[in-house]
Amino acid sequence: MRARDLAQDYEAVRLTGDAMEAARLMAEHRLPGLLVLDDSDEPTAILPASQLIKMLVPPYVLEDPTLAAVIDERHADRLCESLRGRRVADCLSRTATPPPIAAPDDTAVEVAALMAQARSPLVAVVDRDRDGARLLGVITALHLLNALLEAANPGER
Numbered sequence: 001m002r003a004r005d006l007a008q009d010y011e012a013v014r015l016t017g018d019a020m021e022a023a024r025l026m027a028e029h030r031l032p033g034l035l036v037l038d039d040s041d042e043p044t045a046i047l048p049a050s051q052l053i054k055m056l057v058p059p060y061v062l063e064d065p066t067l068a069a070v071i072d073e074r075h076a077d078r079l080c081e082s083l084r085g086r087r088v089a090d091c092l093s094r095t096a097t098p099p100p101i102a103a104p105d106d107t108a109v110e111v112a113a114l115m116a117q118a119r120s121p122l123v124a125v126v127d128r129d130r131d132g133a134r135l136l137g138v139i140t141a142l143h144l145l146n147a148l149l150e151a152a153n154p155g156e157r
Contacts, residue, residue, distance in 0.1 A: 019088055100114040103128070
């Protein structure tokens with residue numbers, strides 16, 4: 001199995017995209033995170049759902065989680081409003097690293113190693129040539145695991 005064969009279409013957003021729309025996209029498709037692209041369609045980061053959730057929690061609660069008990073349900077139901085007017089770039093961790101990128105000819109083991117080393121739930125598959133780079137798709141950890149299980153036990157699924 002090669003990365004090009006494992007790559008699937010996957011939701012992506014731009015750094016300048018609306019954070020609320022990114023949250024809706026993640027929730028609607030039940031994604032663990034979104035691939036973030038720069039203006040030239042290069043994968044630049046992964047926005048994990050956990051990072052978006054962190055953006056919803058007031059800073060004083062992050063400092064002292066016991067204060068979460070003082071937020072009533074009426075206010076808790078409006079936590080997502082804190083995403084209004086924010087861009088995707090505003091939601092990325094300051095320590096966000098570029099996503100792992102596989103070449104189209106990389107093997108499943110190479111993809112797995114990239115994923116494990118980066119501790120990433122997904123790997124972007126990018127075809128680079130003299131004309132630039134083209135995103136072929138994404139390999140998620142679950143899709144890779146499923147493909148490896150199928151290869152190990154053909155016909156059992």
